[in-house]
Amino acid sequence: MYQALLTRRYLLSKVMPLLAIAAVMLCTAMVLIVWSVMAGFLTTLLDSGKTLMGDVEIEASLNGLPYYEDLRDRLEADPAIAASSATVKAQALLGVLGGSMGVQVIGIDGPSYHAVTGFGETLWWRHLDEPLRKDLNEEDLRLKIPEGFEEFGLHLTEVDRETGANVPAVVLGINVANANFATGGGWIVPFVFMPQEEVTLTVLPISRNGAPINVQAQRFPVANEMRTRFYEVDANFVLIRRDALQELLRMDEAQRIEDGFEFGVIEESEHGEESFSAPRVVGVDPARVSSVLVRAAEGVSLGELKERVRQVYAEFVLAHDDANPKPPDSSRIIIQTWDERPGIRNFVQAVKKETALLLALFAFISLTAVFLVCAIFWSMVSEKTKDIGVLRALGASRLGVAWLFLRYGTAIGVVGSILGGVIAVLIVRNINPIHEWIGRALGIVIWDPEMYLFADIPNQVEPTKAAIVLGAGVLFSVLGALLPAARAASLDPVRSLRFE
Amino acid sequence: MTLILANDVRKTYRLGRVDVPVLKGATASIERGEWVALLGASGSGKSTLLHLLGGLDRPDRNTRNNGNGAGEVVFDGRALTSMSARELDRYRSESVGFIFQFYHLLPELTVLENSQLGAMIQHGRFGWMKRRRNERARATELLDRFGLGERLRHRPAELSGGERQRVAIARALMNEPALLLADEPTGNLDRATGGRILDALAAYHTELGQTIVMVTHDEEVANRAERILRLADGVVEEG
Numbered sequence: 001m002y003q004a005l006l007t008r009r010y011l012l013s014k015v016m017p018l019l020a021i022a023a024v025m026l027c028t029a030m031v032l033i034v035w036s037v038m039a040g041f042l043t044t045l046l047d048s049g050k051t052l053m054g055d056v057e058i059e060a061s062l063n064g065l066p067y068y069e070d071l072r073d074r075l076e077a078d079p080a081i082a083a084s085s086a087t088v089k090a091q092a093l094l095g096v097l098g099g100s101m102g103v104q105v106i107g108i109d110g111p112s113y114h115a116v117t118g119f120g121e122t123l124w125w126r127h128l129d130e131p132l133r134k135d136l137n138e139e140d141l142r143l144k145i146p147e148g149f150e151e152f153g154l155h156l157t158e159v160d161r162e163t164g165a166n167v168p169a170v171v172l173g174i175n176v177a178n179a180n181f182a183t184g185g186g187w188i189v190p191f192v193f194m195p196q197e198e199v200t201l202t203v204l205p206i207s208r209n210g211a212p213i214n215v216q217a218q219r220f221p222v223a224n225e226m227r228t229r230f231y232e233v234d235a236n237f238v239l240i241r242r243d244a245l246q247e248l249l250r251m252d253e254a255q256r257i258e259d260g261f262e263f264g265v266i267e268e269s270e271h272g273e274e275s276f277s278a279p280r281v282v283g284v285d286p287a288r289v290s291s292v293l294v295r296a297a298e299g300v301s302l303g304e305l306k307e308r309v310r311q312v313y314a315e316f317v318l319a320h321d322d323a324n325p326k327p328p329d330s331s332r333i334i335i336q337t338w339d340e341r342p343g344i345r346n347f348v349q350a351v352k353k354e355t356a357l358l359l360a361l362f363a364f365i366s367l368t369a370v371f372l373v374c375a376i377f378w379s380m381v382s383e384k385t386k387d388i389g390v391l392r393a394l395g396a397s398r399l400g401v402a403w404l405f406l407r408y409g410t411a412i413g414v415v416g417s418i419l420g421g422v423i424a425v426l427i428v429r430n431i432n433p434i435h436e437w438i439g440r441a442l443g444i445v446i447w448d449p450e451m452y453l454f455a456d457i458p459n460q461v462e463p464t465k466a467a468i469v470l471g472a473g474v475l476f477s478v479l480g481a482l483l484p485a486a487r488a489a490s491l492d493p494v495r496s497l498r499f500e
Numbered sequence: 501m502t503l504i505l506a507n508d509v510r511k512t513y514r515l516g517r518v519d520v521p522v523l524k525g526a527t528a529s530i531e532r533g534e535w536v537a538l539l540g541a542s543g544s545g546k547s548t549l550l551h552l553l554g555g556l557d558r559p560d561r562n563t564r565n566n567g568n569g570a571g572e573v574v575f576d577g578r579a580l581t582s583m584s585a586r587e588l589d590r591y592r593s594e595s596v597g598f599i600f601q602f603y604h605l606l607p608e609l610t611v612l613e614n615s616q617l618g619a620m621i622q623h624g625r626f627g628w629m630k631r632r633r634n635e636r637a638r639a640t641e642l643l644d645r646f647g648l649g650e651r652l653r654h655r656p657a658e659l660s661g662g663e664r665q666r667v668a669i670a671r672a673l674m675n676e677p678a679l680l681l682a683d684e685p686t687g688n689l690d691r692a693t694g695g696r697i698l699d700a701l702a703a704y705h706t707e708l709g710q711t712i713v714m715v716t717h718d719e720e721v722a723n724r725a726e727r728i729l730r731l732a733d734g735v736v737e738e739g
């Protein structure tokens with residue numbers, strides 16, 4: 001009981017413990033801020049990264065996946081599945097603004113792809129009613145773009161200027177063409193307005209048995225640019241209307257001819273006319289895609305969805321058992337959730353490792369708080385030696401005296417941690433205004449929106465993280481008080497009483 | 501009936517390589533209800549003997565227990581050296597009350613809280629919660645008796661020396677100890693103030709039969725007691 005009373009009095013009447021509280025406060029605030037911002041960064045990044053991926057992907061080998069519309073019908077009949085879309089993926093050479101570069105092209109069917117991934121939201125050039133908060137001079141080009149402009153991007157279709165016909169078009173990642181400058185205020189200034197340009201796509205089709213066919217190249221108008229805020233995607237991905245890519249890659253529907261047919265042989269007809277030999281048509285090769293993306297229905301987990309897709313696919317293979325060609329059986333396709341994709345998994349792990357490293361560093365720095373509490377308590381025990389002797393003379397046990405200081409350390413930890421938590425929440429919540437203010441007052445920009453891809457710093461504090469950090473703050477204070485408490489307990493009462 | 505007995509106790513301090521014998525076989529027996537003064541020159545070992553009686557310190561080990569209880573301090577028939585640490589804590593808490601020359605009040609606590617400190621220690625958290633009302637009433641009554649009824653909320657720093665010592669006496673008496681050990685209770689006070697402290701002790705002694713062992717180097721103070729023991733050369737002499 002005397003411990004509680006003395007703790008209360010010591011807390012209010014001494015300056016030193018206030019220093020200890022301040023140290024604990026700063027350490028917990030620091031760790032919590034770093035952790036919250038880093039974790040928020042990862043979540044935002046992943047949310048953006050997921051944009052083009054759907055929840056689960058069925059990925060076929062290079063040979064492709066036929067009868068995909070039937071597969072989609074079967075998938076969408078399942079209540080666990082909200083939408084599906086078939087895509088074709090390929091590596092390509094992109095000729096843009098006089099240069100060329102390697103890109104990842106995805107052939108998509110705009111509306112169904114949007115239903116699965118929501119990619120339409122990432123189309124950057126679209127009408128904007130109001131300028132952004134920081135755009136005082138209304139420099140944002142989007143203010144002048146007519147309403148409905150993004151429809152071209154959504155359908156990956158442009159109207160040919162000469163013929164007036166609908167032609168397939170592409171959507172470029174916003175950083176692909178290197179024609180844009182992202183301002184600090186969140187809008188983009190183009191050096192070249194890409195939706196008025198054309199690009200050339202060059203692909204290398206692969207035949208059904210894996211051999212390369214002739215290189216194919218074609219020019220396409222640019223319908224729009226997309227900004228997923230995921231750098232890998234924004235710098236490397238090009239979307240194109242699926243039928244155009246299928247055609248380029250020879251993955252569209254085609255007639256199949258007899259095996260072993262020789263081209264270029266001259267035949268004579270019954271009427272004596274000479275002509276090249278014509279192959280006999282023996283069937284139809286169905287159009288193929290490289291993957292089918294699936295979106296989960298509301299409330300269905302990724303794991304459940306994956307399991308459902310696996311079953312539907314097995315039924316699909318069974319149903320086409322006597323078709324020619326057969327769809328690849330379950331062992332030759334990959335069904336994976338979006339976060340199982342190798343690129344994403346590695347990236348997530350890298351960011352998590354970085355966060356862990358940073359946290360470890362800061363936790364290590366926070367050890368100074370342990371030593372500070374220890375030093376302050378050590379000197380308090382010296383200062384209170386005589387009082388400790390009096391307590392022992394009045395019958396207090398060694399353990400009781402140790403508990404006095406441990407309890408006191410706990411109190412300091414609790415008060416310091418709570419204050420630190422409050423400060424961290426206040427700072428993280430207002431991190432963007434604070435950052436702006438620092439930028440204005442000192443001319444220092446810590447968070448470069450170009451580098452971190454977001455105009456805003458993540459500003460959420462998760463309660464679990466706060467609880468962990470605050471708990472650690474208390475633990476560290478108790479640790480710091482441990483040694484002085486042990487010393488107080490081991491003091492000889494007579495020596496303490498004689499202590500001057 | 502003997503309340504406490506120091507039987508041929510020895511205490512030697514080591515200063516570096518040199519042994520400094522302070523008590524060289526001191527024997528003193530105090531009856532229940534007695535008021536005994538322990539008189540001696542400065543440095544003669546009075547405080548040392550008092551600490552031994554109060555269970556704050558132990559006599560030299562090598563001279564103890566040669567069959568007849570020599571070298572032991574025995575309280576109410578029980579040798580303090582045979583007690584566990586916990587039992588010794590309880591002995592100090594329940595059976596002994598200490599008064600020091602320099603009061604030794606805790607500066608952060610009020611007068612009332614200081615006087616209740618021993619009771620808080622004795623009863624532990626839950627025991628204290630149960631009886632806090634009672635204990636508070638008793639502490640107030642004691643402080644009232646010593647003329648401090650108006651000063652309950654004051655801090656020790658706001659009190660005079662005499663007032664502080666009266667708080668310390670209240671603190672020592674709070675648990676109704678069988679044995680009150682006072683180490684020069686008036687040593688730091690002027691004669692008149694010291695006299696009133698002694699009056700208070702005397703009243704408590706005569707009214708309630710409180711056993712008191714009082715250390716002093718002042719003959720006049722020693723004369724207030726019923727019996728005088730003299731400590732010189734490490735041994736105790738009667739008279």
Ligand SMILES: Nc1ncnc2c1ncn2[C@@H]1O[C@H](COP(=O)(O)OP(=O)(O)OP(=O)(O)O)[C@@H](O)[C@H]1O
Pocket residue numbers: 495513514515520522540541542543544545546547548549717
């Ligand atoms: N921890 C210690 N180490 C060494 N010597 C000590 C120790 N404690 C006490 N002494 C010595 O023991 C002797 C007796 O000390 P003690 O305090 O008992 O004397 P005292 O009679 O109470 O004196 P005073 O009247 O000045 O209070 C002194 O010479 C002192 O220096």
Ligand SMILES: [Mg+2]
Pocket residue numbers: 546547548683
């Ligand atoms: Mg002394």
